[in-house]
Amino acid sequence: MLAPIILSIKVAMIATAIAFCLGTFFAYLLTKENIPGRNIWETLIIIPLVLPPSVVGYLLLKLFGKRGPIGAFLLNTFDVQVVFTWLACVIAATVVALPLMYQNAKGAFQSVDHSYELAARTLGSRPFKVFLTVTVPLSIPGIISGIVLTFARALGEFGATLMLAGNIPGRTQTMTTAIYYASVTGKDDMATTLVMVMVLFSFTLVFGLNLWLKRRKKKGGW
Numbered sequence: 001m002l003a004p005i006i007l008s009i010k011v012a013m014i015a016t017a018i019a020f021c022l023g024t025f026f027a028y029l030l031t032k033e034n035i036p037g038r039n040i041w042e043t044l045i046i047i048p049l050v051l052p053p054s055v056v057g058y059l060l061l062k063l064f065g066k067r068g069p070i071g072a073f074l075l076n077t078f079d080v081q082v083v084f085t086w087l088a089c090v091i092a093a094t095v096v097a098l099p100l101m102y103q104n105a106k107g108a109f110q111s112v113d114h115s116y117e118l119a120a121r122t123l124g125s126r127p128f129k130v131f132l133t134v135t136v137p138l139s140i141p142g143i144i145s146g147i148v149l150t151f152a153r154a155l156g157e158f159g160a161t162l163m164l165a166g167n168i169p170g171r172t173q174t175m176t177t178a179i180y181y182a183s184v185t186g187k188d189d190m191a192t193t194l195v196m197v198m199v200l201f202s203f204t205l206v207f208g209l210n211l212w213l214k215r216r217k218k219k220g221g222w
Helices: 002-032 038-050 053-064 069-078 086-110 114-122 127-155 159-165 175-184 188-218
Strands: none
Touching (some): 002 175, 086 127, 159 175, 175 188
16 A cells, blocks of 8 residues: 555656756757747647647657667667666656746746846846755745645656556556556545545645635735
């Protein structure tokens, strides 16, 4: 019972960290810089959000499978197999949750008054320093929202994970896959318990986020 919960939290934390780094980087790059083919790059980042998870999982399987371009490279070069490992869970969760982090970070960066950034650059601050001292502090609410929603989405990932990682108890079985197989095998008590854990965890995350945002707004935090 505990193994799927522990694995799901572990996967969600790692996936959220990766999605945070990639999401904020691409959001800043595509929002603040004039990048050729910006619409194409943005579409590629967001499309996992609108595709069925099983389709995303199938595409990932083609990429990271033993005969896939990335999977074959990792296997032949580093002797690392991705499919049917916990790394596959992380990859699936990251790809599916990344659009949420990107969209929230993008909205946060777009809401920043460009005059503040311009003033900092005029005073001699380099772009990276402006990003850390001006852009990020003014974007905190949106970034925090993105982190929380990304974590919740990664925690609840099912379709892509099942396609790429399978459902191996003690190895790749997350809460969502454990719920599915417990349900189809008649283990209703186990399925109900895991569902309650998922609902409670997700409710706590979203409720806590909304409460923090309301309190910050009342205090005039932004």
